[in-house]
Amino acid sequence: MLKSLSWLRPAPGDFRDQARALRSEMRGGRGDDLGMRLYALANHALDENQLVSLARLAAGACDAGAAPAPFSAVKLGVFGDGTLSLIAPAIAGTALRHRLAVDTFVGEFNRAALDALDPSGPVRSAGLDMALIVSDARVLGLDRPAASRAAADETVERAFGQVRRTVEGLRPSIGSAILVQTVAAPLEPLFGSYDRIEPGSPLSMTAAFNRRVADWAADGGVVLVDVAHLAECVGLEAWDDPGQWHAAKLGFAPSLLPVYADVVARAMAAVRGLSRKCLVLDLDNTLWGGVVGDDGLGGIVIGQGSATGEAHLAVQRMALALRARGVVLAVCSKNEEAAARAPFREHPDMLLREDHIAVFQANWTDKAANLRAIAETLNIGVDALVLLDDNPAERMQVRSELPLVGVPELPDDPALFPRMLAAAGYFEAVSVSKEDRARAEMYQANARRAAALSASADVGAYLASLEMACAIGPVSEMTRARVAQLVNKSNQFNLTTRRWSEGELAAAIRDPARHVAQVRLVDRFGDNGVIAVLIADKGPDAWAIDTWLMSCRVLGRRVEEACLAHLAGAARAAGARALIGRYIPSPRNAIVKDHYRNLGFALEDESGGATTWRLDLDRFVAPALEMTVADGFLAPENAAA
Template identity: 60%
Template sequence: MLSELDWLRPTPADFRDQLRTLRAELPGGGQAAVERLIALATHRLDESQLGRLATAAASIEGDPQPLSRMTLGIVGDGTLSLLGSAIAGSLLRHGFLARVVTGDYGSALQQATDPTSPLRTADLDACLIVPDYRLSLGRPAPTAEAAAREVDAAFARIEAIAQGLRPSVRGQIFVQTLPPPVEPLFGSLDRVEAGSLFAMVEALNARLVAWARSGAVILVDIARLAASVGYERWDEPRHWHASKLSFSPAMIPVYADVVARTIAAARGKAKKALVLDLDNTLWGGVIGDDGLDGIVIGQGSSGGEAHLAIQQFALDLRQRGVVLAVCSKNEDDAARLPFREHPDMLLREDHIAVFQANWTDKASNLRAIAATLNIGVDALVFLDDNPAERTQVRRELPLVGVPELPDDPALFPRMLATAGYFDAVAFSEEDRARADLYKANAERAEMLASASDVGAYLRSLDMRCIIRPFDSISRARVSQLINKSNQFNLTTRRYSEAEVAEAEADPARHGIHIRLTDRFGDNGIISVIIADRKGSDWDIDTWLMSCRVLGRRIEDAALAHLVAAARADGAKRILGRYIPSAKNRMVEGHYARLGFTLLEDLGEMGAVWALDIEDYAAPDLPMTVEDDALASKGVTV
């Protein structure tokens, strides 16, 4: 299932013809052609097909909407040339048009530390480090002490590669774990005996995990991938001996997809909501025909337990922050009945953020769900047993994640999990609460729709805006927002947790995060700002905000804070930059709306805006502002 990419549709018989047509259309074909390219990428493509797709995509001129451009570096052990095009092809299905620059064989450390190397001069957005145990660790060690020295040296080399690359990489550095050798040395004792290669690889992977936990790098767990498909299938020695390829060529497509989905998660493209069909998905049978007593769910039958397992997996996803919604062709009352009255149902109405049960086509209902949650349709995954419904949604909404499903519902959870739609690179308390946050946001949207006075509606929310400086507790969430926010993000600059920690300690940088609570609950940290002190100017490096609080006047509260902090620091002006990206056109007029004056029009590179602090008057806001960041310095707004 995993190695064959079974959640994707089979490769179309006319793949070559479709690709030939796309090659002719892509250079000037606009968004419609790019969406057809993405649709073609969401098939089970082999290494060659992925490469040809990536080559065709490289001809796209200008803005590749809805894709985001990026440049990825790959450096490490073994032969990497076969990996780059497959990763680029796989990134298309995860929202990125990538240019991939691969390092030469046997020179990873040299290229990483040489400022003039092709990697260092490639203007990288991200870089992947690919170690292999055969070159990183070599042979078994004679003693535990010798094994520890070998592991220390291997880790130091990988760390040196990352540190060498860091000045030339704008975004994240990814490091993959190492699959262990298939061949045992001591048999079952390998895991115990520190000098075995198996134990040394495990020790090195543990160091990489701790490194990733610190926020310095992002882990791509290829060791787990290899274990899932089977080490023996993963590792074919003849390919190592012939070409120094670290694993079987047959595994390149699934390897490339796991790398691509991890990059997508780190850069804000992971899915946010799971939309569930009901009949023959959450339960067996049709509620409108079979009634409450006739649907199949619960203990005592394999079918009933299979449908329970689907619900349990949905709840597990919700617990880690995935929003749940329902999209069903049913009468609303009938669809809700099992959630309310069936004793074996695990899912209840309170778990569902948006409930769409009607006779409208499912693509239209998915658009409505996305609008209610205030997210794009590209953030949705749709789980439906019916192939006809899946086909209609894919045709109408090619950016929605729609996994193929087998006939056996017992395999639905595994298919959904292995597809990796909800892969994460960090997890915080904010993430844990996200499902409830979006459910509350849907309730706010319903309340706003019935309100006649927006100002009165905002005041009725009883909002509290809490402004705090960066700290160790908030660091993971701050970094996560910086790396995943794309739309309301003025500069789209990316910083790791380690770099956020550096900003905390830098007296020349002013970093804050903003939390919003209201009568419906706690929205969590929803905005991040970093400003640099430059003489009499404060220069805003980063200003981003979660789209789920748009229209709540948080940006006005944030500017009031910035002006008060800058004024107390003796500054005369606040400078703000808008740097266009494929996703952030919505904030092109942000500074103009806040009263800034255009200082410099940079054309396609954006604009620089300025606000004279002396001329600024703080607005009346429909919220209570608790500015702990200013209070800690004895400053009042």
């Protein structure tokens, strides 16, 4: 399943013709749908050669670092002590299906540490957004046994120090994240089963090294790419190819390049906030066996004692596990609504209940239309949705109408549905905060807010009925990781899409020349958590807004006006006379193109699609808002926690 990328459709028979047509189009006049056609071609199970072809197309599609919709441009540096020339194009080709247009910079063979530490070398001037550190147990010296526990500890520490020095040397050159791989364990046993116990065995030392890397990633120092787990999943015997290692210093079998590249690309996409947010569930023959409208409540197959019933329970169990980590659940079914809801309400063996579902769409409208309605209700894009549906015709219709929706292929056997969904990696995470785990509840509260709005004839009365409380304050140690995550994941309501690592954010917070604020919002439906970040450079006459981003789930709630009132008040208090804002367009932030205009700023400059705006503070009057605002910069005891 993993080796063959079975969640994707097979490569089209005319792949070469499609690639050739796209290449010709790039040489001539580009069509408006160039990016979407490239994305559609990438969403197949492609081999190494096809991925190389796609990588060339991706490079041709980008113009001066800008990528066509739906892609986000990324400059990736690939560093390691083995052969990297095969890895880089496979990642670039694969990344297209994760909505990233990747331009790769490949480090010199066996020069990872030297490249990273050279202050005048090409790495420093390459303009890298991310870096990938490709490691191997053999290069790190973890494949040779140690004679004692002390010697084993020393070997692991030396290997970890080697990777850490490379990472720290690269940090000044990387705009966003550094991805570090775990390493696959050597296949050949030394003591047999006792390898797991003996600290000096290669198996135990690679496990200790991988634990150090995982702890490092948990602290926010790097982003983890768990190659060791991938190797275990496909089988170490299939993963390790000694001939390739001896001949080319490639750490795994070339046939596994596509799945390896997919694991790397999905981690990169997660860094950019492109992981999916909502799992949309079909009902008949997906959550239960049979058709509830035909078979009735007692005729559907669900529950213990039946292989089919237990298989469908496993689907529900996975959905609940995803919800517990923050994935929103919705239902999209062609059914009479009463019949569709009955199992959730009445069937004793159902694990999923109505209160687990944020949006319930059961009718005879086509699924693409219902998916649009689900996205609109949750205030997210359709590109945040994944549809789990056993019906091939429905999957085809959704892919045709809504190509940005994630739609995994499913086998006939429902026992394999959970594995296929997990293998696809739609919900990849690079960190998990308390707010991430509460996201499902937050979006369900959003759905209730949408219902309240639709029942109200007056927007002002609706906003007042929410009983909103907005807290604006400094970023604390407790929330810094969440704020960094929001900065690096927010793509739509983000004026400049400037990315800040957690370390850079910590430095900005300490910098007296910068103003860094976080914004929380609570209402009668629940706590929305940290929903906005503001970073401004303090000038003597004007404050320049470097970063202004907000979660899209609070759009239309006048939070942006509260943010402006805060910035204006803080700048005035410091003696400034104006605010300067800048909008830099990206493939996904068009919704804020007129943000500053709408807030009363005057256009000062326009160049290459980017605009600069000015607000004179002597003319600014803070608006009356349908919320209470506690400003922790004016009253530190009220600072956001």
